[in-house]
Amino acid sequence: MSNDRVLRGATDYDKLQDLGSKTYKEQAVWFLNAFWNQFAKNETEKIWDYKHKFDQLDLEKKAQGHALDELNAHRFLESFNETLTVHAMREKLRATGAITDRPKLVPLTHYLLFKYQADFHFLVNAPQGSQEEIIKAQKMLEEVQAAFRIASEREDEARAREAEARAAQRELEAALAELKAQEDAFNNRTEQLKRATTTGGLVSQNKAKNELAQHLSSDPLPLRRAKITQEAAVNKAEKATRAAEEARAAAEAAVEEASRRVAEAEAYLEEAKSKGSPEGAIWWLERELHEAKAYLPASKGGYKKEK
Numbered sequence: 001m002s003n004d005r006v007l008r009g010a011t012d013y014d015k016l017q018d019l020g021s022k023t024y025k026e027q028a029v030w031f032l033n034a035f036w037n038q039f040a041k042n043e044t045e046k047i048w049d050y051k052h053k054f055d056q057l058d059l060e061k062k063a064q065g066h067a068l069d070e071l072n073a074h075r076f077l078e079s080f081n082e083t084l085t086v087h088a089m090r091e092k093l094r095a096t097g098a099i100t101d102r103p104k105l106v107p108l109t110h111y112l113l114f115k116y117q118a119d120f121h122f123l124v125n126a127p128q129g130s131q132e133e134i135i136k137a138q139k140m141l142e143e144v145q146a147a148f149r150i151a152s153e154r155e156d157e158a159r160a161r162e163a164e165a166r167a168a169q170r171e172l173e174a175a176l177a178e179l180k181a182q183e184d185a186f187n188n189r190t191e192q193l194k195r196a197t198t199t200g201g202l203v204s205q206n207k208a209k210n211e212l213a214q215h216l217s218s219d220p221l222p223l224r225r226a227k228i229t230q231e232a233a234v235n236k237a238e239k240a241t242r243a244a245e246e247a248r249a250a251a252e253a254a255v256e257e258a259s260r261r262v263a264e265a266e267a268y269l270e271e272a273k274s275k276g277s278p279e280g281a282i283w284w285l286e287r288e289l290h291e292a293k294a295y296l297p298a299s300k301g302g303y304k305k306e307k
Contacts, residue, residue: 012124024054024058032047032283033127048284059072089111098110133272137265152295154247158247175232
């Protein structure tokens, strides 16, 4: 958000052009500050939606843009069921002196002036109040958003490690099953040969005894392979489980940090409001903070965001 409190320009028309060159958020906040007590405090959610629709339709610059081309401006109007055209909107603004030519782009400010039939002279000269608290609150909000980005990255990492741990556990279960199958086969053969040493003729008994001795002294390849695979699977599962536990702990710590920063920002915004900071700017920061809290678990003050 810009720290400028006064628009540049020798005339109100020049100042309006300067305002229209600011980001969509800056234009929306300036408008809210200017007309807060007249009507804007009752239109906050609509203006929030208008700003974010401009972001969405600005295919190149998104939230860092300041105006839409005529095609996307028409799409904007259609999305809010406006029956007028960009041409008609410009004619209305031209009649007030807000614009004198046919600009190629449509700033958010132009739409807001038309939508609310607002006085552009008042808008461009409206005091924006002390910015000291707003600047600090904006910095705190950016820190909150950075903390949420870190928390999101930690959560992604934890989920990936947990998925690896589950896969390693499945491999271990398969290895244990294969080991049991090979052990059962070995033991079954042992019991079969033992029975043969006590049944039948002497020759067959002696033959069975020799086979049993060889069998018991042997280390069959399938069984040996199964043991090696099982040991490797145990090690892999233990390592994956530790990694998953560490990643989950890091994710939870990141959420705690984000939650702490949210609480600090909320407290500061309350303090800023008590000092008479510009109400439109304060509302916008609170709204952005509310959006950020959707990423917190409910136990930390979060909420499920509607789609």
